[in-house]
Amino acid sequence: MSSSASLAAPTQRSEQRQAAARVVGLTKVYGCGDTEVVALDHVDLDLAAGEFTAIMGPSGSGKSTLMHCAAGLDSASAGEVHIGDVDITRLKDKALTALRRDRVGFIFQAFNLIPTLTAEENILLPLSIAGRKPDQAWFDLVVETVGLRDRLGHRPSELSGGQQQRVACARALVSRPEIIFADEPTGNLDSASGTEVLAFLRRSVDEFGQTIVMVTHDPVAASHTDRVVFLADGRVVDEMRAPTAERVLEAMLGFERRTAGA
Amino acid sequence: MLQASWKSLLGRKLRLLMSAFAIILGVSFVAGSLIFTDTIGKAFDGITDTVGDVVVRPATTSGMFDGTGSSRTVPGDLVERLAGTTGAARADGNVSDETTFVVSKAGKLVGGQGAPGLGLNHNEAPTSSGAQPLTLTAGHWPERSGEVVLDVATAERAGYRVGDTVALVTSGAQPKVSATLVGTAEFASGGLVGASITVFDTKTAQALYFGGKDEYTTVTVTAKDGVSADELASAVQQALPAGFESITGAKLAEEQKTSINEALSFISTFLLIFAGIALFVGSFLIINTFSILVAQRSRELAMLRALGAGRGQVTRSVLFEAFVVGLVGSTLGLALGFGLAVGIRALFATLGLDLSESALVFQPSTAIAAYAVGMAVTMVAAYLPARRAGKMPPVAAMRDDVAMPEGTMRWRVAMGAVLVAAGITGVAVGGFAGVDNAAWFVGLGVFALVLGVAMTSPVAGRPVIAATGVVYRRLFGTVGHMAEQNAVRNPRRTAATASALMIGLTLVSMMSVFGASAKASIDKAIDASFAADFVVSNAIGQPFSAAVTDEVAQVPGVEAVSPLRIVDMQFNGGRTGGAAVDPQSFQRVVPIDLMDGSLAGLSGRAIAVDEKFAAEHDVAVGSKVELTVAGQEGSYTVAAVYHDLKAISLPILLGLETANAAGVPQQDSMAFVLTAPGSDRAAVEAGLETVVADLPTVTVKDQAAFAEEQRGPIDQMLALIYALLGLAVVIAVLGIVNTLALSVIERTREIGLLRAVGLSRRQLRTMLRLESVAIALLGAVLGVGLGLVGGWALQRALAGDGIDVLAIPAGQLAPFVALAGIVGVLAALWPGRRAARLDVLRAITTD
Ligand SMILES: Nc1ncnc2c1ncn2[C@@H]1O[C@H](COP(=O)(O)OP(=O)(O)O)[C@@H](O)[C@H]1O
Numbered sequence A: 001m002s003s004s005a006s007l008a009a010p011t012q013r014s015e016q017r018q019a020a021a022r023v024v025g026l027t028k029v030y031g032c033g034d035t036e037v038v039a040l041d042h043v044d045l046d047l048a049a050g051e052f053t054a055i056m057g058p059s060g061s062g063k064s065t066l067m068h069c070a071a072g073l074d075s076a077s078a079g080e081v082h083i084g085d086v087d088i089t090r091l092k093d094k095a096l097t098a099l100r101r102d103r104v105g106f107i108f109q110a111f112n113l114i115p116t117l118t119a120e121e122n123i124l125l126p127l128s129i130a131g132r133k134p135d136q137a138w139f140d141l142v143v144e145t146v147g148l149r150d151r152l153g154h155r156p157s158e159l160s161g162g163q164q165q166r167v168a169c170a171r172a173l174v175s176r177p178e179i180i181f182a183d184e185p186t187g188n189l190d191s192a193s194g195t196e197v198l199a200f201l202r203r204s205v206d207e208f209g210q211t212i213v214m215v216t217h218d219p220v221a222a223s224h225t226d227r228v229v230f231l232a233d234g235r236v237v238d239e240m241r242a243p244t245a246e247r248v249l250e251a252m253l254g255f256e257r258r259t260a261g262a
Numbered sequence B: 001m002l003q004a005s006w007k008s009l010l011g012r013k014l015r016l017l018m019s020a021f022a023i024i025l026g027v028s029f030v031a032g033s034l035i036f037t038d039t040i041g042k043a044f045d046g047i048t049d050t051v052g053d054v055v056v057r058p059a060t061t062s063g064m065f066d067g068t069g070s071s072r073t074v075p076g077d078l079v080e081r082l083a084g085t086t087g088a089a090r091a092d093g094n095v096s097d098e099t100t101f102v103v104s105k106a107g108k109l110v111g112g113q114g115a116p117g118l119g120l121n122h123n124e125a126p127t128s129s130g131a132q133p134l135t136l137t138a139g140h141w142p143e144r145s146g147e148v149v150l151d152v153a154t155a156e157r158a159g160y161r162v163g164d165t166v167a168l169v170t171s172g173a174q175p176k177v178s179a180t181l182v183g184t185a186e187f188a189s190g191g192l193v194g195a196s197i198t199v200f201d202t203k204t205a206q207a208l209y210f211g212g213k214d215e216y217t218t219v220t221v222t223a224k225d226g227v228s229a230d231e232l233a234s235a236v237q238q239a240l241p242a243g244f245e246s247i248t249g250a251k252l253a254e255e256q257k258t259s260i261n262e263a264l265s266f267i268s269t270f271l272l273i274f275a276g277i278a279l280f281v282g283s284f285l286i287i288n289t290f291s292i293l294v295a296q297r298s299r300e301l302a303m304l305r306a307l308g309a310g311r312g313q314v315t316r317s318v319l320f321e322a323f324v325v326g327l328v329g330s331t332l333g334l335a336l337g338f339g340l341a342v343g344i345r346a347l348f349a350t351l352g353l354d355l356s357e358s359a360l361v362f363q364p365s366t367a368i369a370a371y372a373v374g375m376a377v378t379m380v381a382a383y384l385p386a387r388r389a390g391k392m393p394p395v396a397a398m399r400d401d402v403a404m405p406e407g408t409m410r411w412r413v414a415m416g417a418v419l420v421a422a423g424i425t426g427v428a429v430g431g432f433a434g435v436d437n438a439a440w441f442v443g444l445g446v447f448a449l450v451l452g453v454a455m456t457s458p459v460a461g462r463p464v465i466a467a468t469g470v471v472y473r474r475l476f477g478t479v480g481h482m483a484e485q486n487a488v489r490n491p492r493r494t495a496a497t498a499s500a501l502m503i504g505l506t507l508v509s510m511m512s513v514f515g516a517s518a519k520a521s522i523d524k525a526i527d528a529s530f531a532a533d534f535v536v537s538n539a540i541g542q543p544f545s546a547a548v549t550d551e552v553a554q555v556p557g558v559e560a561v562s563p564l565r566i567v568d569m570q571f572n573g574g575r576t577g578g579a580a581v582d583p584q585s586f587q588r589v590v591p592i593d594l595m596d597g598s599l600a601g602l603s604g605r606a607i608a609v610d611e612k613f614a615a616e617h618d619v620a621v622g623s624k625v626e627l628t629v630a631g632q633e634g635s636y637t638v639a640a641v642y643h644d645l646k647a648i649s650l651p652i653l654l655g656l657e658t659a660n661a662a663g664v665p666q667q668d669s670m671a672f673v674l675t676a677p678g679s680d681r682a683a684v685e686a687g688l689e690t691v692v693a694d695l696p697t698v699t700v701k702d703q704a705a706f707a708e709e710q711r712g713p714i715d716q717m718l719a720l721i722y723a724l725l726g727l728a729v730v731i732a733v734l735g736i737v738n739t740l741a742l743s744v745i746e747r748t749r750e751i752g753l754l755r756a757v758g759l760s761r762r763q764l765r766t767m768l769r770l771e772s773v774a775i776a777l778l779g780a781v782l783g784v785g786l787g788l789v790g791g792w793a794l795q796r797a798l799a800g801d802g803i804d805v806l807a808i809p810a811g812q813l814a815p816f817v818a819l820a821g822i823v824g825v826l827a828a829l830w831p832g833r834r835a836a837r838l839d840v841l842r843a844i845t846t847d
C-alpha cells in the first residue's frame, strides 16, 4: 500500500506543528422555533497542517455546514473558528473576503468554474482578483501536476467533468492557500476521473505540504486521506487514522445500524 | 398546468413587477396622452355656454379664437333693426378683439403665449341658457372711457385690485391704454385656457378697435320666450342685407369647437407618436424579460415536458404569464397615466396652453385603449420566448447546466440585413433623390434601419463591445475582462437591451441634427435676406398697432421704416400665408429676388407671388388669381414673381394700399428699420427703445437678436421633443436595470463562486457596472450613429423647404454618448447592490 509509507509523517507533523484550522464549540442553528434545526452541535476539531482530512457522515449530518463555517463562507451561531491564528468569527465581510482570497482555497462538487473564462483564466482568478502576479514556476508546476498544459485556452464547456474539476483543484492550489476545503469534489465524477482528482489532491499534500479538508460520501475517496472524521447529527462521533476503504465502510455501516437501532 | 404557471408567477413577484415596468410606462404614456387630449376637448366645451341664441356676422368669417383678424364689421344701425325682427326679444352688438393684453403691476405681459388676449365691449346679451357670459364678482361694469373690467384670474395674476390703474397693450390704433379697474368678472365657461378678458364700455371699445365708428364685430339676437333659435335664425336671415349671415349660437359654438379641436389635434397625434415609441422600446424589454424568465425556468419547463406536457401547453403557460403581466402592467400604467397627464399639462402650460383650471377628463375609451394596447404588446412580445420555451427538450431536465435551445441567428441576421438595406434605400431615396414626400421616405427608412440594426446588433455590435473590452482589460484587469465577457455571453439579450436605448438615442440625435440644421439655415437665411438695421416685432407673435410704426419713423436717425403686415388670405379654399408691404421701401430692407415683373405695380388689385406658388398653381405675370383677403373675395392680377423668401415663407405679397382697401386691420407684424448713413446706431437704437418702452410685447432687435428670436420656437420644440423622448430613454434605462437584475439572479451561483474565491463586493459591483456601461455605450454608439445618418437625410429631404444647411451639433451628440455611460453606471446601482448582498452559500450549495 502506497499510503502506509506516508502514514507516519503527518501524524508526527501534527504533533509538532500548530493546527492549520481549529474549530472550538462550533454550533450552527438554522431557523428558529418550530423549524429550528441544529446542524452543528458544539463541534471541536483540529485540522493539522499538511494533513489530508476527510469528513464523513450520513446525509444531513452537518458535513457541508461544518465546512462552510470553517471556511468563513457561513457564520457560526456560537463557538470559534480559527484559520491559522485568526478567529474568523470575529471578522467583518471585507476581511473575510480577503481571507478567502489569500489564505483559503475551495473546490466544490459542481459549478466550480466561471463559464466565460478559459481554464487558465479560471486558475489564475483568485490571483487576478487580488491583483497579484502569479509565481510562474509554481503555476507551471501546478498545471503540470494536474496535467492540463494543453487545455489552458479552453472554456469550461469544452472540458470534461474530470478536467473541469482538475482546473478547480489547480485554482485552489495556485494561490498557495493555508488550507483547501473541498465539498464532495468527486461527487459528480465517474470513478476514473474521481481517482485522478483524488490522486492529485494526495500528491499536493505529499509533495507541497498542502492542508486539505474534504467532505465525501465515498469510502474509497476517504481511503486517500490521512484521517477520517465521522459526523452524525451535528456531532463528531468518531475518527480514524490511516483509513482504508473497508474499515471506513465498516465504520459507516456501524453508525447506520446504531442510528437505526436508536 | 395553469396552476403551475400561477404558482411560478406568485413565486416571482419582483420579477413580475420588473417585467411589467416597460408595459406600465408605455401604457401610462398612451393613457396620459388620451386623458390630456380629452381634457383639451373638454376645456373648450364651455364655449357653448357663452354664446347667445342667434349670432349675426359678416358672411364667411368665423368668430373669436380663430386668430384671423377678420376686419369686416356689422354696422351699428343694423343692431336696432335686428332688435325689431319678429321673434326677437333684443339685439346686442358685440365688439371683440384678440390682441388686447394686460401688463402686470410688475410690468410683465400676462399670458400671451399663444392664448388670445380678448378685448370685449360690455352688453347685456344673454347666452342661450339665459345667463350672462360674464358675471361680475366685484365692482361694476365699465361705463365710460378710462374704465375697464378684467377677468378675475387675469386681475389676480397681474396683481391688480379694483381701483388700480391697469396698463394694457393693444394692436389697435392706440397701442397703449391705461384705465381704472372698476370691477372683476368671471367667465361662464370656467377656465380661460390661458386667455385673458378685458371689458370696455361699447363706445371705448369701438374707439379702440374701429376708430370710433359705430360698428360691431358681431350681433347677438335673443329670442322671445317660445321662439326657438332656429326659427329666429331664419327670420333674422331674411331681414339681413347681403354680406351678412345669421347662425344659431349652438352652431357657432360647434364651429368654434371644431376649429379649436382641429388646431389642437396635432397635439394628440404628437403625443400618441411618442406613446408609440415608448411602447416600441418597451416591447424589446418585454421580449428580453420573458426570454430571461424562460431561461431561468428552463429546468422546470423541461421537467414539465418530461412529465408529459405538450409543447403547446408549455408555450401557453408562458403566454399566460404574459397575460397576467400585461393585465397588471396595463392597470398600473393606467393609474400612472393620470400622473403623466398632470405632467403633460404642466409641460404644455409652459408653451401657452394653460389647462390648469380644467379637471382631467377620464373617458372609458381611455381605459379600453390602455388595456388593449398593453395586453396586445405584451402578448405579442412574449410570443417568441414562449415558443422557444415550448421547444425545450425534456431531457434538459436531467442535465446539470441547462441552456435554452438557441436557434442560430442566421435567419435573424439575414432578416435584419434585408431591413438595413431597405432602410438605407429609403433614407437615400428620401434624402438625396429629390422625390415628393421625401421626409416620409426618410422616416420609414430610419424606422427600417432601426429595426434592422436591432436585429443584426448581436453581430453588428461586436466591434463596439470588443473595443470597450480592450479598454476594460487595460483599466480593470480580470474584473473588466469578465464584464466584457458577460456582455457578450447572451448576444440577443445584450442586443435587445442596447437596442431599446438605441431607439431613443437615434430619435434624439436625429432631432438634434435636424434642429441644429434648421437653426443654421435660419441664420443663413436671415443673414442673406436681412438688410435692415433693426426690426421691430412683437415677441408673442401678435401684430402691433401701425401707430408704432409711424412713431418709429419719427425717431431721429431713422431713414426708412418698412412694415410687414401678415394678412389672412384664402386661396382654393385653404388658408395661405401672405403679407402686405410697402412696395417701394420693402425691397430696401428685404432684398427680394424678382424673376419677372416688378413690385412697383403692387397697388390696386395686384399681387406678387413666389416661385413655388407660381409653379404649384401655374400662374405667371398677368394671370388672374381668385383670392379671399380678410374675408372678401376678389380677383387679383399677378404683377410679379419672386424667388422664395428664405427668412419668412410668404407666397403672396400685396401692397399696403390694397390691404387697406380690403379692410385689413392697421396692424403690423414687423417693421424693418433702416438707419440714415452716418447716424449713431446706438442712439437710434435708444430712440427706438423709447418708442416701444411701455409696450412689453414689442421689441427692437438687430439682426443677431432677431435671428435668436426666430430660433426660439425651434429650441422650444426641441425641448418638448427631448422631454417626451426622455421617457423612451427612461424605459431603456429601466430595461438595462431589469436585464442586469435578472442576469444577477440567473448568475447567482457564478457570483457566489466568485465571492467564495475572494471577489470583494466592490469588485463585484464594478463588474456589473462595467457590463452595464458596455451595454449602454453599445446602444449610444449605434443610436447616435443612426441619428446622424437620419438627421442628415432629413435635412437633405427638407432642403427645398428652407433647411438647406447641414449642421452637426457635435457638442450635443458627444454628451449623449457620455450620458449613456453615466446611465450605464446608474442602471447598475440596484442590481449591483442586490448582487453584493447575495448569500455566498446559497449560491454554491448544490440543490
Ligand atoms: N440553509 C439552511 N436552512 C435550514 N436548514 C439547513 C440549511 N442548510 C442546511 N440545513 C440543515 O442542516 C442540516 C445539515 O445540513 P448539511 O450540512 O447540508 O448536511 P450534509 O452536507 O452532511 O448532508 C440538515 O438537517 C439540513 O437540513
Ligand SMILES: [Mg+2]
Pocket: A063, A064
Ligand atoms: Mg452536503
